[in-house]
Amino acid sequence: MSGRPFLQIPGPTNLPERIVRAMSRPVIDHRSPEFAALTRAVVPALRQVFGTREGAVIIYPASGTGAWEASLVNVLAPGQRVLAFEHGHFSALFAQTARNLGFEVDIIPLPWGQPAAAEELEARLRADRGPRPYQAVLAVHNETSTGVTSNIGALREAMDSAGHEALLIVDAVSSLASLAFCFDDWRVDVALTGSQKGLMLPPGLGIVCASPRAIERGQSGGSPRNFFDWRPILRDSAAGFFPYTPATLLLFGLREALTMLVVEEGLDGVYARHRLLAEGVRAAVHAWGLANLCAQPACYSNTLTAVVMPDGIDSDAIIRRARERFGLSLGVGLGRLKGKVMRIGHLGALNELEVLATLGGLEMALLECGVPLALGSGVAACQHVFVRAPAGLPRQGGPSPAEPA
Ligand code: PLP
DSSP, rough: OOOEEESSSSSSSOOOHHHHHSSSSOOTTTTTTTHHHHHHHHHHHHHHHHHHHSEEEEEEEEEEEHHHHHHHTTOOOTOOOOEEEESHHHHHHHHHHHHHHHHHEEEOOOOBTTOHHHHHHHHOOOOOOOOOOOOEEEESSSTTTEEOOOOHHHHHHHHHHTTTEEEEEEEOOTTTTOOOOOOOTTTTTEEEEEEEEETTOOOOOOEEEEEEEHHHHHOOOOOSSSSSSSHHHHHHHHHOOOSOOOHHHHHHHHHHHHHHIIIIIIIIHOOOOOOOOHHHHHHHHHTOOEEEEOOOOOOOOEEEEEEEEEETTOOHHHHHHHHHHEEEEBBOOOOOGTTEEEEEEEOOSSHHHHHHHHHHHHHHHHHHHOOOTTHHHHHEEEEEHHHHHHTTTTTTOOOOOSOOO
């Protein structure tokens, strides 16, 4: 197929040419001063992205799944109790990871498509007065299977109101560097992400941010661990090095990505762009007469939209059609949502015209697969959102022009 393929799954995301070029270079000695300078450049910028002054950043050659494991084994000992939400595929897998590692996991079950519920958390923590209290609460900031963003600050407030001492461990895999993350303000203890989403890199890095309290917990506690033990990593990275062979070229890519996000566009601009693009996609979905799986507008995800299929329409068929006819990749329904929803990724390196092309392709695939819609309706609705932004994308920060006053 001529032209470029459209990778609009909710991660991995499109790689900017600049990042490809930054990684297209010889590997350097990871014990050299040049390498130490690279580490010293990326760690403070990552801290900014997490929204922390105090937190320590640990970078693993791993994926988000590895970062889940790292976030758990450093602060929890086998047999300790944790409380987790289940309201989507990834929150369920995060909880299962904890179970597999030998922790005792209690679940707050919620309908898929709902955000993590602060009131329910507070009630469960208030009732937790036994001799073996929960040691951690697990939450997913942005549920990638349902397109729902949860209010992490509200979860922290619920924990405070219950007067509970558990650590707050947050998966920010499909939110970090696309949605504002306030590690310090929300007093998160451990946050984790992967490189392949908002950071616009290939898969291959698992990144964790740990609070002083979490670091302290890990000093003498935690589980038996080796590769994910953050203690030797923190020791060596103070001098710019790693206790193992790092993913050198990905770190060059990371430095370039952070320059683009933090220095050039500015994080407020990045968040405003994601908000605008997401509003355009949601307007299109609405114009097609289809439903967003997320029923609460306050929790709409600005990194992906999960679209509910009309009765009798299999999302896999539409996704196949979009891929085969137009070279457009969209996210399938995961777990119990298989065939029922289709996910449009709108995060990472992305602009208005790319969103319009994605919607144009999807609109044709939907029509060809039997969804009754007027061609152009979704694209036009999205254009109306975008033309309200008079000077184009708000690249230098500030509120989105498409935001109501
Ligand atoms: N958590 C969330 C919210 C995710 O979206 C994903 C993957 O998409 C993961 C965890 C797992 O990450 P990985 O596939 O990089 O192991």
